[in-house]
Amino acid sequence: MTLTEIVFLVFAVIAVGSALLSMTSGQLVHAALWLVVTLGAVAGCFVLMTAEFVAWVQVLVYVGSVVVLVIFALMLTRQPSGARSAEVTGNRWVAAVLGAAAAIGLGATMVAGFGGEQIEGRRIGTAGSIGDALFNDWVLPFEILSGVLLAALIGAIVISRSGSDR
Amino acid sequence: MGELLDAVLRCLIVLGAFLTLPLLVGQMEHKAMAHMQSRVGPMAAGGFHGWAQLVADGIKFVQKESITPAAADRRVFELAPAVALVPYLVAMLAIPLGPFFGQTNLIGQDLDLGLFFVLAAMSVGVLGTLMGGLGSGNKYSYIGGMRVAAQLMSYELPMVLAAASVAMAAGTLSLVGIAQEWEPWWLLTQLPGLVVFFVAGLAELQRPPFDAPLADAELVMGPLTEYGGMRFAMFLLAEYAGIVVLAALTTVLFLGGWAGPWSDHLGWVWSLLKIVAVSFLVIWARVAYPRLREDQVNALAWKVLVPVALAQVTLTTVLVVA
Amino acid sequence: MSGSFWGKGLLQGLAVTWRNLTHRSVTAHYPDVEPDLPPRSRGVIALQEENCTSCMLCARECPSWCITIDSHKEVIPAATEGGRDRSQNVLDQFDIDYSICMYCSICIEVCPFDALHWSPEFAYAEGDLKDLTHDMNRLRTWMDTVPPPQPLDPGAEQGKELDSYRASQAAEAAEAAQPAEEES
Structure with a gap:
């Protein structure tokens, strides 16, 4: 095992561990903050796989904005701090079993499909190379995705305004 | 071995700059703000016009007790100052100072994605103040935390857009590269971007006139209300x-x-x-302008800065392609 | 200033603060430099014991009841044979409690014998509330710091005694002039 693989393993364990802690935490704020650790560890994994642009976008967008949005939404809708603020229903065991089954199923599919393969012609994930890939090979999905995001944005505005008298 | 030593030396120099430059800015703020308000500022500490005021403040903070409120979320409360402080140290690693007597750039580490790295690091710092606001067990902190979340999220977009405009004009995301590609006429063509970046940066730092989260007439000290001693000093730093x-x-x-x-x-x-x-401009803005109300803060971000930033990006695109 | 444009207020704010920055500040550096006090500054009340007859006017008129006076009469035997014995008031206690005094100067204005005076001294802060009551001896020491009386304003009344003195002087001069006229 090379040094890179060892560090990757460490990051992966951190990511999975903090995800578990996030799900089982009794307090909502703690759950959100464990999520930050998970996303940060995933960004670390990206860096180790030389996808540095994606790593910093992950930090900037996910950690910097999405988690802040999640916490903001929590603050607006319910009291997120204090013990037992993360309401757990009786379905959590069913959810845990389903989650484990989904994880095992996905993992098995990945290993069966890609196990033992080596990636050919891997490019270093700098901004330039990603820009090349996006605008040469993947331009159509890129444009469709931006259309989907625009639709989501407009839909959110419409839904949030439909409650008020206009 | 030489490389390791080089890396350690660079980190130490960046750490030294991180610990001294903010103090210099702080002292300049004391004195400049004082004279702008027709007074003299600290004069006693250190003998000559109070140059050692912040050193005295540091010693004062160190010897104070750091209290954790009973209703506070202990872990979150105690970690918040560190989460607010460390990202700025990390961001400083990638910012270049320029050639040093003929040698290559004074910089911690020249990253290809330097600009993105710095912006990402700054956006993590937001979480620190948010954690402080949520974890304090205090209504004022809670409301301050909500204001922090709204404000810092709103202003990240214009900041990233303005920075992206410059990166486009330079054709690279590396900070060294951008500085090297700079042309004097960019002062004119990137002027809207400059204004947007500066204003959005002020709001990201919650500096007056954008300190609605810390509004001390309304919220005691917002998310920082319950902090004292060394933890408060960390937030100030x-x-x-x-x-x-x-x-x-x-x-x-x-x-x-x-x-x-x-x-x-x-x-x-x-x-x-x-x-x-530029630091003087930041201090000047604090003294000259009253605090923006919370709705004015958000309106400025979404209705003024984002359109101007988008216009700047369009202008830069036209200039680059043409 | 030509009309108003967007950002005019912003520029004015910057201009005002810049002007303040570039001009000398008016701060007085107090402990290193004594303050420049106006002429009739009220700092502390001084007592000239010899003038006091313990008439109690000041103690009675004080709105805060901060003056405490105690005295006794001493008999001075007659100077001549078969004359009347004189009595004189001797002060035993004259305290002003500066924790209550509101510096209204009614006691000084009311004293018919000019026993109380203003002094501009202000630095008599104490660590204990009891020490803020100044007794007779301490009030005497403040007399050394009382400045000489300020000259009156140009158009002011000079006071009843001075006015009547000048009137009598004028009358005498007129009388002296008249007989001289009559004689000649």
Whole structure:
């Protein structure tokens, strides 16, 4: 095992561990903050796989904005701090079993499909190379995705305004 | 071995700059703000016009008790200052100062994605104040935390867009590359971007006139209400380190970094002078303008800065392609 | 200033603060430099014991009841044979409690014998509330700091005694002039 693989393993364990802690935490704020650790560890994994642009976008967008949005939404809708603020229903065991089954199923599919393969012609994930890939090979999905995001944005505005008298 | 030593030395120099430059900015704020208000500021500490005031403040903070409120979320409360402070140290690693007497750039590490790295690091710092607001077990902190979340999220977009405009004009995301590609006429074509970046940066740092989250007439001290002693000093250091990072970023992106006469020997001097000038602007804005209300803050971000930033990006695209 | 444009207020704010920055500040550096006090500054009340007859006017008129006076009469035997014995008031206690005094100067204005005077001394802060009651001896020491009386304003009344003195002087001069006229 090379040094890179060892560090990757460490990051992966951190990511999975903090995800578990996030799900089982009794307090909502703690759950959100464990999520930050998970996303940060995933960004670390990206860096180790030389996808540095994606790593910093992950930090900037996910950690910097999405988690802040999640916490903001929590603050607006319910009291997120204090013990037992993360309401757990009786379905959590069913959810845990389903989650484990989904994880095992996905993992098995990945290993069966890609196990033992080596990636050919891997490019270093700098901004330039990603820009090349996006605008040469993947331009159509890129444009469709931006259309989907625009639709989501407009839909959110419409839904949030439909409650008020206009 | 030589590389490891080099890396350690660079980290130590960046740490030294991180600990001293914010203090210099803080002292300048004491004195400049005082004279702008027709008074003299601290005069006693250190004998000569109170130069050692912040040293005295540091000693005062160190010897104070750090209290954790009973209703506070202990872990979150205690970690918040560190989460607010460390990202600025990390961001400083990637900002270049300029050539140092003929040698290569004074920089922690020249990253290809330097600009993105610095912006990402700054956006993590937001979580620190948010954690402080949520974890304090205090209504004022809670409301302050909500204001922090709304404000910092709103202003990240114009900041990233303005920075992206410069990156487009330079054709690279590396901060060294951007400073090297800079042309004097960019002062004119990137002027809206400069204004947007500076204003959005002020709001990201929660500096007056954008300190609605910390409004001390309304919220005691917002998310920082329950903090005292060394933890409060960490938050204060984070604010001034943020000013230094913002000034450094503005300098490198929009003001040409180390451009000036004899820049291959004295480039770092020009950089530092520009950083001091931008920090002075930050302090000047604090003294001259009243605090914006919370709705005004959000309206400014979404209705003014985002359209101007988008217009700037369009303008830059036209200029680059043409 | 030509009309108003967007950002005019912003520029004015910057201009005002810049002007303040570039002009000398008016701060007085107090402990290193004594303050420049106006002429009739009220700092502390001084007592000239010899003038006091313990008439109690000041103690009675004080709105805060901060003056405490105690005295006794001493008999001075007659100077001549078969004359009347004189009695004289001797002060035993004259305290002013500066924790209550509101510096209204009614006691000084009311004293018919000019026993109380203003002094501009202000630095008599104490660590204990009891020490803020100044007794007779301490009030005497403040007399050394009382400045000489300020000259009156140009158009002011000079006071009843001076006016009647001048009137009598004028009358005498007129009388002296008249007989001289009559004689000649």
